[in-house]
Amino acid sequence: MYINGASAISPLPVFDALNEGVRFTEPEGARAKVSEPDYSKLIDPKLIRRMSRIIRMGVATAMDALKQAGLQQPDAIITGTAYGCLDDTGIFLRRLVENQEEMLTPTAFIQSTHNTVGAQVALMLKCHSYNNTYVQRSQSFELSLHDSRLWLTENPDHSVLVGAADELTDYSFALLQRFGLFRYHTAGEGAAYFVIQNKAADSTWAQLKGVRTLFRPDAAQLDLIMKELLALAGGSVDLLLSGERRGDPEGENYKSVKQVLGAEIPVLQYKNYCGEYPTASAFATWLAAWCLKQGKLEHEGLSIDRLRNVLIYQADAAGYHSFILLSHVKL
Amino acid sequence: MSGAVYIAGRGAISCIGKNVQENIGALRRGEAGIGAIRYLRTVHANTFPAGEVKATNEELRDLSELTGTNSRTTMLGLIAAKEALTEAGLWEGGQLKKTLGGRSLRIGLISSTTVAGMDLTEEFFPAFMANHSAGRLRNVYQHEAGATTEYIARALGITEYINTISTACSSSANAIMLGARMLKAGMLDIVLAGGTDALSKFTLNGFSTLMILDQQLCQPFDQNRRGLNLGEGAGFLVLAGEQMMEALGREKRVRLSGYANANDAHHQTASSPDGTGSFMAMKGAIDMAQLNCSAIGYINLHGTGTQNNDASESTAIHRLFGDEYPAMSTTKSFTGHTLAACGALEAIYSAVSLEEQILFPSLRISLPVIEKPGVVVQELRRVSGLQHVLSNSFGFGGNCSSLLFSLS
Numbered sequence: 001m002y003i004n005g006a007s008a009i010s011p012l013p014v015f016d017a018l019n020e021g022v023r024f025t026e027p028e029g030a031r032a033k034v035s036e037p038d039y040s041k042l043i044d045p046k047l048i049r050r051m052s053r054i055i056r057m058g059v060a061t062a063m064d065a066l067k068q069a070g071l072q073q074p075d076a077i078i079t080g081t082a083y084g085c086l087d088d089t090g091i092f093l094r095r096l097v098e099n100q101e102e103m104l105t106p107t108a109f110i111q112s113t114h115n116t117v118g119a120q121v122a123l124m125l126k127c128h129s130y131n132n133t134y135v136q137r138s139q140s141f142e143l144s145l146h147d148s149r150l151w152l153t154e155n156p157d158h159s160v161l162v163g164a165a166d167e168l169t170d171y172s173f174a175l176l177q178r179f180g181l182f183r184y185h186t187a188g189e190g191a192a193y194f195v196i197q198n199k200a201a202d203s204t205w206a207q208l209k210g211v212r213t214l215f216r217p218d219a220a221q222l223d224l225i226m227k228e229l230l231a232l233a234g235g236s237v238d239l240l241l242s243g244e245r246r247g248d249p250e251g252e253n254y255k256s257v258k259q260v261l262g263a264e265i266p267v268l269q270y271k272n273y274c275g276e277y278p279t280a281s282a283f284a285t286w287l288a289a290w291c292l293k294q295g296k297l298e299h300e301g302l303s304i305d306r307l308r309n310v311l312i313y314q315a316d317a318a319g320y321h322s323f324i325l326l327s328h329v330k331l
Numbered sequence: 332m333s334g335a336v337y338i339a340g341r342g343a344i345s346c347i348g349k350n351v352q353e354n355i356g357a358l359r360r361g362e363a364g365i366g367a368i369r370y371l372r373t374v375h376a377n378t379f380p381a382g383e384v385k386a387t388n389e390e391l392r393d394l395s396e397l398t399g400t401n402s403r404t405t406m407l408g409l410i411a412a413k414e415a416l417t418e419a420g421l422w423e424g425g426q427l428k429k430t431l432g433g434r435s436l437r438i439g440l441i442s443s444t445t446v447a448g449m450d451l452t453e454e455f456f457p458a459f460m461a462n463h464s465a466g467r468l469r470n471v472y473q474h475e476a477g478a479t480t481e482y483i484a485r486a487l488g489i490t491e492y493i494n495t496i497s498t499a500c501s502s503s504a505n506a507i508m509l510g511a512r513m514l515k516a517g518m519l520d521i522v523l524a525g526g527t528d529a530l531s532k533f534t535l536n537g538f539s540t541l542m543i544l545d546q547q548l549c550q551p552f553d554q555n556r557r558g559l560n561l562g563e564g565a566g567f568l569v570l571a572g573e574q575m576m577e578a579l580g581r582e583k584r585v586r587l588s589g590y591a592n593a594n595d596a597h598h599q600t601a602s603s604p605d606g607t608g609s610f611m612a613m614k615g616a617i618d619m620a621q622l623n624c625s626a627i628g629y630i631n632l633h634g635t636g637t638q639n640n641d642a643s644e645s646t647a648i649h650r651l652f653g654d655e656y657p658a659m660s661t662t663k664s665f666t667g668h669t670l671a672a673c674g675a676l677e678a679i680y681s682a683v684s685l686e687e688q689i690l691f692p693s694l695r696i697s698l699p700v701i702e703k704p705g706v707v708v709q710e711l712r713r714v715s716g717l718q719h720v721l722s723n724s725f726g727f728g729g730n731c732s733s734l735l736f737s738l739s
Contacts (some may be wrong), residue, residue, distance in 0.1 A: 029391040077594070084497070093533065097457050101374045101536050108538035110600050110727070113445065114476060114497035128611055131594040131730055132505055135497045137477035143494050150512055174463040175471060204701025215481075215490045300535060318481065 001152060001206040002329065004159075005069035005195035007061040009034050011188055012273040015064070017290060024273060024299055031173055032188045032275035043124070051120070052087045053256045054167040057191035058117035059124060059304075062161055066125075067148045068203050069195035075158035076130040076151050077118050080140030082278030083166050084114035090228065117165050117191075122327070138314065140164060140280040141285070142322040145211045146257040148196050156198050163193030166284035168275075181276060184247030188275015192282040194289075200329050206292035209233065209309075216319035219256070226260040229325050229327075233309040240267045243314025244290035245276055253315040266302045270312075284312045285324055292328045336511040336587045337739070339418030339521075339571040339579055341679045342411035345564030345666045346382035350414055354676070355683050358691040359711060360549030363665045365560045371450075371530050379544045380478050381530055382667030395487060396425075401565070402448035404475040405482045407672075408527030411565035412440075412483055415523060419569035420579050422461055424641065427488040431578050439492035439519040441510050442480040442567075443502030443526035445671045448473030449533045479527065492519060497594060497671070499726030501592070502526050502635070503566060504674030504734055507588045507592040510570045520575050525675035534670065535561060543637045550660040552645070552707055553634035554698040559636040562667025566675030585682040588719070589622070589735035591615025600727050601639050606647025608731035609633070613651055613721060617733040626719050627657045627735075629690055629708075633723040634661025635668050644723065645700045656701060657721075657735030660708040664694035674724035678734055681720045685738045 011032035014022055034057060040046050042063045045234050048056060058079070066074065092108040113119075115133040122131050130151070134143045141164035148160040168189040176182060196208065210232045212225050224225055230237065244254040258265055274283040288310040291297045297304045312324040343350065346364030347357035357364065368376040370383050383486075384407060385554050386394070391406040395413075418423035421438070429436055451470040459466035473479050480495040492513075496505045503526025510522035528534075538561060545558035576583050593615060595608025601610065617624060633644055648656065662680050669676060684690055690712040693699075699707035718738050725731045 065549065082477060084476070093452070093456050094460060096532060096536055097460055097698075101532060104536055104540045106537070106540035107541055109533075112537070113499050113727050115441075115499055115726075115730055116599065117726040118498075119594070119730065122596045122729060123599070126596050127605060128594050128596055130592045131498070131728075132496065132509075132592065133498050135476040135495045136480065136493060139494075140477065147509065150516055150518075153516060153662055154512070171459075175459070175468075178464065178468060183507060213492070215493050217490075256392070 001149060001196050001198060003194050003237060003289050004197050004201045004203045004206055005065035006205045006286050007064035008190065008192035008283055008287045009036065009057040009061055009275045010190040010283050011035060022290060026272050027186050027275060029098045030182055030186060031168065032186045034190055045130055052085060052111055054085050054165050055117055055120050058165040059120050061191045061192040062163060065193040065195045066161060071159055071195055072126060073127050074129060074161035075155065076160045077121055077127060078132050078144045078147050078162040079118035080134045080144035080164035080279055081114060081117065081166055082137050082140045083133065083172065084135065085112050085116050086167055086169045086172050088112040090169050095322065121231045137318060138316050138320045139213045139322055141279045141282040142211055149211065152198050153241045160196045161193060162196055163191065164279035165191035166277045166279045168277065185271065186275045188277045188280060190274050190283050192286045200270045202331065204329050204331060205289040207327045207329050209327050212323040214321040217321055225323060226257065229311060229323055232325055236310045237261050237265065237311045238304055238307050239310045240265050241270050241288050241310060241312040242267050243271055243280065244269050245271050249317055250315045257313050266304060266321040268302065281312055281314055281322060281324060288312055288326045292326055334515055334572045336514050336570050336572060336614045337576050337583050338568050338585045338682055339576060339581045340415040340569030342414030342567045343676055344384055344407050345669060345676055345677050346384055346562055346667050349378060351679060356665060358662065358680060361568055361692060361694060361711065363694055364610040365667050370730040373532050373535060375535060378546060379535065380548055380560050382560060383530055384563055398536050400469045401482065402479055403450045403529035404444055404447055404527050405473055405479045407529060407565040408442060408484045409486050411525065412487060412523055412567045415567040415569045419581065421569065436521055437491045438489055438521045440480065440484050440489045440511065441494045441506040441522060441524040442483060443496040443506040443671045444479055444528055445497055445502060446475040446528050446531045446534055447469050447479045447501055451530040453532050464670045467630050498730040500670055501674060501724040501726040501730040501732040502671035504724035504732035505592060507568060507675060507678060507734060508592060508732060511587050514570060514572050515625050522570045523567055524570055525565065526671035527550060527565035528563055528670040528672050530561055530563040545636060548695060549636035549664060550665050550695045551634040552632060552641050552693050553696050554700055556636045556641060560667040562669040563607060564666065564669045564672045564676060566672050566679055568675060570679060572621060583739050585685050586737050586739050587734060588737040589616035589620035591619065592732045595729035595731055597729060602643035602725060604643065608729050609644050609647035609723065609725055612731040612733040613647065615723050616721060620735050620737065622689040622719060625655060627721050628717040629684060629720045630657055630659040631677045631720065631722040632659050632661040633725045634663055636663065641700055656703060656706040657706050658690055658706060662691055677722045681722045681736050685720055685736055688717050692713060
């Protein structure tokens with residue numbers, strides 16, 4: 001599978017990366033908001049005003065990825081989101097409590113359903129294709145990729161638009177902070193969409209070689225998956241994009257993955273740039289594809305001039321582990 | 332990538348019964364479970380009738396054998412999931428059977444939900460709104476859709492593959508569809524697929540703002556319909572391929588022979604007047620099974636009772652079948668609209684229609700949307716030679732899915 005279009009909106013301003021490149025800067029403070037681009041080139045301004053933030057960033061990255069791949073209509077639209085449309089959910093809940101279930105208006109409710117982003121993309125494209133939304137916590141994006149792979153196995157000539165979106169709101173920030181999620185690390189959010197096809201094209205960013213998800217695995221299962229992925233990568237990985245956060249309670253898991261990859265493995269902790277949120281691996285996939293498209297990486301003491309294989313790994317306290325393996329494509 | 336996918340086990344809980352047998356009994360007797368709201372605390376309790384599962388949260392906790400604070404959605408889901416596994420012979424002595432004939436089984440759970448733990452979030456929210464450090468955190472842990480599935484998976488001991496779909500009212504039809512695709516691709520040996528949704532103030536008020544709730548008992552697929560009644564419940568199917576059915580010692584009776592997912596791409600909540608998405612979903616499922624429309628003997632309709640859905644769905648059916656209508660009815664006149672659960676519950680009812688050669692009626696019909704005599708089933712009907720049944724689930728966001736079940 002090849003990534004033939006990739007677009008992300010993140011606290012790190014990357015939406016215009018194809019023109020402007022990427023300047024790595026870490027967000028400051030406890031809470032990182034996405035850096036929103038000028039949407040008007042991609043979406044009718046009248047529509048933008050009616051969209052919530054998660055819908056805007058989802059739809060914009062979807063349109064951008066399609067444009068890069070020169071595609072009018074995908075054959076499948078697959079979206080991952082852990083929290084769904086939190087802003088509208090919060091608005092409707094607040095009004096429900098304040099007005100004691102009376103005199104409510106439908107707009108927030110309509111936009112609160114988890115499938116709104118995928119639905120709005122379909123609506124904008126007038127696209128009647130297969131459309132699905134996965135909501136399995138921090139694996140929502142990986143399971144969307146998983147379905148994309150299955151879809152392309154069933155329909156080898158098809159094009160899949162796959163992505164993920166999650167937004168941070170005042171309510172969710174306050175709540176997740178109480179769970180201790182942001183004790184050492186910045187809270188984040190973001191959206192990313194990709195066009196995935198079985199054939200490489202001029203617009204190819206990278207090859208997507210493998211996606212693996214695990215729930216509460218034991219050490220032997222993790223080890224087995226790592227060996228499989230290493231074999232897929234032809235024996236070695238050049239860069240680990242690690243979901244490890246500052247003060248991460250899952251530090252031991254990250255350590256053992258690094259050990260399998262070799263003590264000298266260069267590591268980039270992607271949540272330093274996008275903040276902590278459940279579908280951050282979609283941003284990591286964008287970043288891995290970006291680095292592989294350049295074929296090299298110069299960054300904060302890392303200097304890799306021949307970048308061939310990048311592995312993304314994340315693990316969380318609930319027991320979800322996932323791996324995404326991407327490779328360089330020589331065009 | 333081939334092979335048939337069969338139903339190896341079924342589990343259902345809804346306002347018409349706490350297991351499959353009770354559900355089917357009520358359908359046979361023509362007894363709806365919709366009435367004044369008794370369990371959900373809402374100011375609309377006497378305004379909008381709903382199909383509540385007839386049990387308090389404490390009773391559901393005992394039935395599901397869960398401990399601690401759990402969403403009603405989680406408990407309903409676990410109850411139906413265990414029943415389905417038990418029928419398939421995969422739940423013995425309170426444990427999941429993970430090996431069969433010395434071979435370890437790859438068992439996946441694909442659930443679906445629209446509200447997840449919203450029932451608990453609603454309890455949490457007033458205190459939290461007033462003061463962000465107030466409210467018990469255990470009441471929000473299951474807010475995430477995926478968390479309800481995770482709790483079900485943990486209670487069942489499923490770790491191989493866990494996933495949740497949320498595509499509004501088509502959610503569990505899509506869960507069943509993904510399960511079948513994964514089995515055909517050889518990714519799993521057994522799939523437990525379905526959906527669960529509890530009634531919540533959030534959905535009740537949401538549907539109320541859309542002005543699509545009926546203040547009386549709903550009359551879906553009637554020309555004088557006024558809207559829908561919400562329901563709640565859960566449905567799960569155990570799906571397995573041919574070899575696994577044999578290994579389980581299950582009779583290969585009902586097969587999922589076709590499925591399709593299409594998007595209406597018309598409006599966030601309304602269906603298109605010409606029923607594009609519904610048409611494509613039904614046609615896709617029939618095409619996959621390589622059947623002619625005339626082979627379809629019965630449709631378990633999405634049939635919510637709203638002006639919009641029933642008009643759009645009947646138009647799509649007319650476009651596809653012309654005047655050669657199969658028999659059809661909507662069991663939502665018994666259960667109310669159970670949102671994420673309806674695709675799986677209605678899949679179970681459809682399978683029973685095939686096995687027992689009976690069609691369950693649409694209740695309270697005075698003037699059917701399709702006037703041709705006998706098309707909209709209004710009384711329990713015994714049939715013979717019923718081979719193929721279509722089950723429709725269409726949702727917000729234009730998400731339309733149809734499942735086609737066939738008798739082997």
